[in-house]
Amino acid sequence: MTAFLEAVGEGLGTGSVYALLALGFVIIYKAMQVISFAQPAFMLAGIVLVSYLAESVNFWAAVPIAVAAVALLALAVERVAIRPMVGKAVFVIAIITLGVDVVVRVVAGAFIGVDPRSVGDPWGQEVVNVAGIDMAQRNVAALIAMVVVGGLLFAFFRFTPIGLAMRASALDQEAAMAQGVNVGTVFATSWALAGGLAAVAGVFAATGGPIDQNIWIVALAALPVIILGGLDSLGGAVLAGLLIGVVQAVVATYQRDWVPSLETNAGPIVPYLVMMLVLLVRPYGLFGTKEVERV
Amino acid sequence: MKRTATRLGVALAVASLLMTGCGRDDDNGSGAAPGVTDEPCPEAVDKEKGCIYLGVLSDFTGVFKGVGVPFSEGQKAFWKKVNEDGGIGDYEVDVTKYAKDSAYDPDKHAQLFGEIQDDILAVAQSLGTAHTNAILGDAEKEDIVIAPASLASSWQLVDNVLEVGSNYCGDAMNSVDYAVDELGAKGVAVAHFPGDYGDDAAVGAKVAAEARGIDFTDVPSEPGAADKQASVVAGILKADPDVVLVATGPIEMASIVGGLAQKGFTGKIIGSIPTWNIALLGEKKLVPALQALYLQATSFQTWEADTPGYEAMRAAAGETPPSDWYALGYGSGYVMQAVIEKAIEDDDLTREGMLNAAKSLDGVESEGMLPEGAANYAGDPNDAVIRETAFNAVDPTTASGVKQEVAPFVGPTAKDHDFSESACYEQY
Amino acid sequence: MTTPTDEKTTSFSGHQLEETTRRPRRIWGRPGLVTAYAQDMAFFDTRAKLVAVCALVAIAALMPLQLEDDILKLLATGFVLAIGAIGLNLVTGYAGQVSLGHAFFVGVGAVTAAVLNGDPDGRRLGYGITFLPAWMLGAGLVAAVCGAIVAPLATRLRGLYLAIVTLGLVFIGQYIFAEWREGTGGRGVGRDAAVPTLGDVDLTVNGAYTEEQKLYWLMLVILVIFAVLARNLVRSKVGRAFAAVRDRDIAAGVMGVQLGRYKLLAFTISSFYAGVCGSLLYAADGHFSPDEFNLGMSVLFIAMILIGGAGTISGSIMGAMLLALLPRIASELPGFFPFISDRSTEHPNIFEVETALYGVLIIAFLLFEPRGLYGIWHRIRTYWKSFPFSY
């Protein structure tokens, strides 16, 4: 039982990273009906910035600066590469975001250099004992960060005019425009938010040991998460993120007992298996709106 | 319609003119061997000398860029020194022009080899075991000699591969023997990458564990940081071994050591040679655990070794940050130099001549850069294979971050093992 | 207010249906004028097109006598990729089912071919079938079966949901490939690819002609065959059903197009093409590993048909050729910028620039010509057709 709960704890940590990433995907999707494949690159950019900044200022100052910087980067990318394409086929835009991903990742990766780097987080491999269960501090921190960021987002969308405008625009773009909402601002804000979220997610993905530029692969797990949660549901993204994190960790822990013949860690494909099973029953994910894609 | 036809005719004529204008260059130069020219090298010291081009297929951006980059720099430094000292015969040697980045991807490795194979005399560096295997077939067809940046147990079986030290399989055997004899271990676990490199170490450990009658647990790992290694750590803890062998990259090793330390593991963790990277010392929180638990199994000396070769290398390195990979790249040059010299001596500076020279080589004067008995390709593979292993421990005060802790030794398992039948990894 | 260039509309607005049975009437000097439905649906709707395509194939066949081997190898790879791109275009461009799982089917083809062709006494599983068409078609068939198994998912899902689910196929496929070491060699290792031999001639060994020349011709011939087959398919009843499924699938269903059946057919045929592509893709390098069949490869294929032009066979080929040559173009560019280092320890170095340029070119291309190469071609053609009037 302890092993199981520890796996759940581990899973909540990774799940929080997935949730943060997935929130970024969903925000962009809600704004412009596009899946942005540039999220992994923004995540990597965030990690690189933190790892450099943490050397000069401390970790706590480095994170907000890096998040802001990546948000700005995402803003710039939206303006240069995405805005001109608004109204074109969504898959063309999606492929452009993939191009952005390649470029940003190469540039960010170049700064990682030859040797492994560290984000200089204060948690390392320390554990904290929660009700008799050892939980890595970094996982607790990730969970707390996800809850705080999620709460702030919730408040942002509920109480600020631009947040409300973004929700309105997601529901009915033309009607929102008729109210004086500038759709350009909505797009830009959504990209900035997604960029910032990716950076935060990156910081927590990179805790606990040295990293190299291949860490961006973590971000791919957010794709099944958003499908599972429903492409247009923020709450769904959070729940599906945590769910998949936990299932992944549990499978990784018990795989050797259940199916000893499998050599390769099945963790990475678990999100996709769960996603497919759910979609067979609910074609629009757990919380997605039906007919998201217009017939 | 008629007009279309006329237009097309014109287009065809233009096209054929264009094509004959920039025709295909079918002749192979002056008849000299591929990769050997009378023209000086691009960065020649002496413009009067010809140039020998050696290919480099390394990892500059992948999982083992921490190995590939310093290794290549070491090689460049070695050949720069050779060229400055007058080259080899009438030639200087270039390892820059055909240096390619395969990013630790065997397919890209094979593809890049295809691109450069008509322009090189030999391959001065082929990083990766599976990667070198991917080009071995083509290389054998064309008699191309390859110096691998890999220490698999299969190289002594192949004529055109110039291995330079002990292999992962033998190192793993010695590690298990050491664990049993010196640490009293009752069980051993191996965490390793899938593929030929990781499997080689896993098989070595398995053979030794069976020979010594202790428990053996196989825990496959995969490239990736802490997240990916969590299940590996869980798997190791479940087996509860006294000693853990690790055959991964440095990041994976560090995550495994960190994870095990966090759970209170107190045995030893012995990593294959590629698991160490000095940058790990930057992980302040991890250093104590590395110092307490980790050993690097290798047959090479460390950066500060007191031999003439290392001294010359340190002088050649200048400002370059110390790295044992740099030293290894530099040291591997001695073998290739010896082969080229022999080929010139035999008056047969062709691929075939290189291969014959390599086959007849029974050792090399490496000024202490390479292990005792290295580069013996003439003898029986089982006799010529290097079986000794030393252990390095982490020591932040040294230049390359590690210091020899256990002097080179040969354990009973490796001593009796017949390496001439097949590569260890093939038995996985 | 119809645009003067749109052949399809003129054929319907200007002529009555009874003309479909009549022989096409050609009007001299107006090659673009289509006078009958049969003509609109013909393999080559104008004589000029027929001549141009024949000329193009002839020129392509003569290229190996002129071009250097390394370029030939890239072109040959482009031909093979084009087969895969045509396959993806059938399911995505024509039938409108966006699939990010193409790499999986390519992988199935590559593995099947390698297993069928492999040395029975070798390190990996092999059945020693050397007859090229046998292992090539075998690879296609196995991939097609996989496609048929997956297709039912497509009848339930649409758009991005389908895209991400097919992406899941890639990940699950990679897992299976990695586990099945016997057949694939395993992750990070791989195995030798199927060796193309015709009769007793091993095409990968230099002889009277070099390896690259022989492979080029082989791939060209196979591409032409498969392109003709695909072109014939899309102008048949099946092709029209695909278009109906793509444009308004519910309406098509109401009108009696059996959605499930045609989606199944689209996936099956597409996977067959992918399998054939996979079986030949590694012939030149002689080696592949299961890591190849990843998201990146799927994206590459999507990029090919988007850049070439979705819903056109010629666009698929153009897109595949461009993307096959792109790394080469990218690697030539640093020569013009002296500040780019060729040393891996300095930044920016050519290795990074090559990769980044690849991304930049894709972005730039789609930004400036979202309709793809086919769009550019269409624009040029339209411009000259109505020359000197701009519209």
Add this chain to the structure above:
Amino acid sequence: MLAVQNLEVVYDDVVLALRGVSLELPDGKIVALLGANGAGKSTLLRALSGLLDIHDGEIRKGSVTLDGTDIGERKPADFARRGIKHVLEGRRVFKELTVEENLRVGAYTARSKLAENTERVYGLFPKLADMRRSTAGYLSGGEQQMLAIGRALMSDPRYLLLDEPSLGLAPMIVAQIRDIVVEINSQGTGVLLVEQNAAMALEIASHGYVMENGRIVMDRPAAELLKDQDVREFYLGLGAEGEVKSSFRDVKHYRRRKRWAS
């Protein structure tokens, strides 16, 4: 004054939707715009509120002017900021937001006067005040229409463009809406009222336009239009003798006559 002069609008580069349309909406007046489906009424409204672009529409000729300044090429947000609010056909409330949130989005360009305007709207539509916390999607059709109008009023616009406010509503609700439009107008807002329900529109409007096939075919004071024989026949459904006329042949005849006349 908001006006268009000689406007030509093309959709997708191909479909000509408006030809040579001129129209004026003076401050503080109600202007009715009548016409059959597809006549181009909604297109004209889109041109007046900057919403052509997202429908791939484009102004090819002519201009949209506000107090003499050309504003045709500006963004929709600019139109809203300048006091032109468009109430889209089919209500289009933000269904998953609450009534109050809907209103807050409406106040996007006039955030400083949010409280004041909210009070005013709740004053106009007491029903909305009772339901301020309910989700808009669950409101009845009439309530949604009120919310849509209320939302537009949240920025205290100079001009209100109403696209078919009575569409699909019960006669009693239509009367309510009519009264509200009059009320809004009396507070100083100019209203351009697009309606199928011509009787209701002409009853409260001071001026009327009739559109057909993308052109304005009649441009007269509302009172005159109400008396016009053709309008009575085809928009009010009344024959010359005040009877319902349904002969298709007459319609055909009418259309032919109009085509030659225009």
